[in-house]
Amino acid sequence: MGFSCFFVLFFLSISFHPIHGTPDLIQKTCKNTKYYDLCISSLKSDPTSPKTDTKGLAVIMVKVGISNANATNSYLSTQRLTSTNDTLMKKVMKECAEKYGFASDSLQNSVQDLGSELYDYAYMHVMAAADYPNACKNAFKRFSGLVYPPEIAVREEGLKHICDVVSSIIENLSAMI
Template sequence: MAPAAMVILLLALLMPTTLCSRSGPSSKHGHGGHAKRAPPPASPSLPPPAPMVPVAPQAAALVRATCNSTAYYDVCVSALAADPSSTTADVRGLSAIAVSVAAANASGAAQAAAALANATAPSSQAPLAADGTVQALLRACAAKYGDARDALAAAKDSIAQQDYDFATVHVSAAAEYPQVCKALFRRQRPGAYPAELAAREEALNKLCSVALDIIALLNSPSNNS
């Protein structure tokens, strides 16, 4: 065979092997470390926060409407709103709350008067007669505020029994007791009436007025129909 023919035959035999050897690495390269990885699955998104919904807006409206019928609107709203149960209470429930707030005021005043009485006990640094008189007056005031607290507790019981006439009597009596305390001071120690008791007397008077106005709503024909 001629040399040229031998060269052509060898090239024909070697060409498939060369092509296979070149194609192998290229196919591995497609699956190697440089291949693009699939993106990780997206993490689930958190649900949006729930919108803020006002609690019982109709109850808040009832508080405002009820307090509009009282002589001291701001005192009424402040007293009723301080009790969480006012958001679901009806008018009868609101009247019970008002009475409870007044009773708490009277109880605090009784404790304050008793504390003042102990602070003015006779001592070697103060005249016995003067200290003894003021101390006795303060103890009388503590008793009167205690009577007011008890009257308001009775008023709350009457409201629970829907006996609004007796509730009115008890709240009216509670409002009168602190005035006895002030009258005693005016008679025996003018100018010595403690400012703390004067402030508590005014607050209790307003709270009792609010309670009476709300109880009056319960006695109205529209509420009883």
């Protein structure tokens, strides 16, 4: 009888206390991404992340990407309005703002796809969102004399890194099926 009580108490104790060294879901998820630190900091900054599953973590990262794309769209729109009278620069800034708007829309579509567990489509939308900034950079290259602003290059890199994290999480979700 004493052994049985010990056995029950032992299993009860490990069920209420996680084993040390076991990575939590955020760490486990981020470990499989190219940008671990970005993944960790983004997911840990969201108060709902500890209460969700891997799909929920993907949605949180997509929302980080949407926020990035929207902020870049706003930045470009503001720059276009406050830039010099250079109509060509204004035209390119407008085109870039539109591309970041499309990136945001594409990421929003991926949230819907994740909700429906259509991981291939979600992945496709995330990859499209990651590619829209290239169209912005190419718009600057089309016109000699226009220099791709470093502020936009940093934002482009940020969105691409976020999308890379999301695509890695989606790949892991697809593998779980």
